[in-house]
Amino acid sequence: MITVTSTGGNRTRPLGIPVVAELPARAQAVPCGDCAAREACLPAALPPAQWGMINQAVCVRQHVRREYALYRAGEDFNALYALRGGSFKSYVVGEDGRDQMTAIHLRGEILGTEGIAAARHTSTLVALEDSEVCVIPFGVLRRLSAEYPTVQKWFHRLLGGQIVSNAGMIALLGTGRAEERLAAFLLNLSRRFAARGYSPREFSLNVTRHDIGSHLGLSTETVSRAFSRFQREGLVRVWKQRVQLIDIAGLKRSAGGLA
Amino acid sequence: MITVTSTGGNRTRPLGIPVVAELPARAQAVPCGDCAAREACLPAALPPAQWGMINQAVCVRQHVRREYALYRAGEDFNALYALRGGSFKSYVVGEDGRDQMTAIHLRGEILGTEGIAAARHTSTLVALEDSEVCVIPFGVLRRLSAEYPTVQKWFHRLLGGQIVSNAGMIALLGTGRAEERLAAFLLNLSRRFAARGYSPREFSLNVTRHDIGSHLGLSTETVSRAFSRFQREGLVRVWKQRVQLIDIAGLKRSAGGLA
């Protein structure tokens, strides 16, 4: 396996000075077998005997520092990315300049599928913390998919799962009040953290109230007020961008069936 | 090719008396080459020399009468459906019983992808008019996809396109006022009708204001008021469920960048 240690793209925050990713390849043996995210990743679709093949032919690891972009809307699509460690947010920028966070991605998820249709990325992906991804060139995935039915099935489920989860988001946005949406958002994260072996009751995300608001179709102030209210009611403890879910059952009630 | 003329599922409206689909197969030669929707369908991914193979192995045509369901949420998934003629709406029913229309499907679109992930349909698909679909068994599609790179590419673009269009819907719901949403909805339909050779300026859909409202996250009354206002401003002519777009540029202005 080849490990590429790079800046991981362009920093987004300080007026986006283009920092070309440095690519000084440094060979390092970190096979899929050692990867904490492998159960959700491509190897899960192949017998372990084939992992060596993936290690050599497929995966190139890439570091992305916090606040830096893995890719940006408009760039050519040519690979998917398995999120090995860390987290990302994806967002789009409307014609009027307003940005809208479209998703939060946690370890084990596959990034980049939104670029498949047009062979061009339609959103921008920024690391919320120092993160690491494995690059899966799309051509390789196509080939493996044609060759191994298990890979094909894995890939179809991956894409289908994104369709379903997007549909869930549509349902969330099309119904429910501000607090229901925020509660559903928190519970969704809680479930996903739990599924990855992290605590479902306490986590922190480097996203602003503005990000959350744009994600849920709410204003910054409304998000803040909803957090305050949840805290006043003893449902959560909020400390800056760290959140502790105290009364999950109560939150579910607040989510009103949207959980 | 086998043509199956059936009731096409269960009628939804009158208290859902289960009408089992009758399946009196009646062989009829209607090859893909004669299909008006073929450019968007599977044959587009195969050389015409292979169409005969599809005709024999893949497609089973099925009629679905207006108000009847092609499939329902919870049913097993085992095929995709190419919409040969007519139109469908898909909707989900929340835990509280509220229904929400999630999409409108027009001729040439492929239906059923939301069932891939869980091998079970997550929404219900109801014909808005007497319609006709070609059944594409998923196993066959998997096999063709592995065998023909062009089919694989077609299928990947299909799924990727749904991800992108769902993301667009999320953007629509997360931002914008009621009239912006309705204008964007109408313009979206207009563009899709135009792409299929129908008039982009006049169309009719058998969906109620309630359906549209649930789709856009608005109440029935708000949809009605927005239509009335558009008509007062000379942007559209509305006559029951038929709508004529008079001032498309004005509608785009009303959509405010969401078009």
Place this chain on the structure above:
DNA sequence: CGACCTTTTGAACGTATTCAACCGATGTGG
């Protein structure tokens, strides 16, 4: 015709947004 559904419109209400001020943390430059 009568029952039912859809649509429209009005009025009162409720919720989220907007505008604004303030706080605390962070970072910069003199």
Place this chain on the structure above:
DNA sequence: CCACATCGGTTGAATACGTTCAAAAGGTCG
């Protein structure tokens, strides 16, 4: 080191928008 600017977050007050409740008109179908 401190003054100052910036940014994210919080909170209050006024406003705008969509919902809800209510009534009535028009259509459709038995």
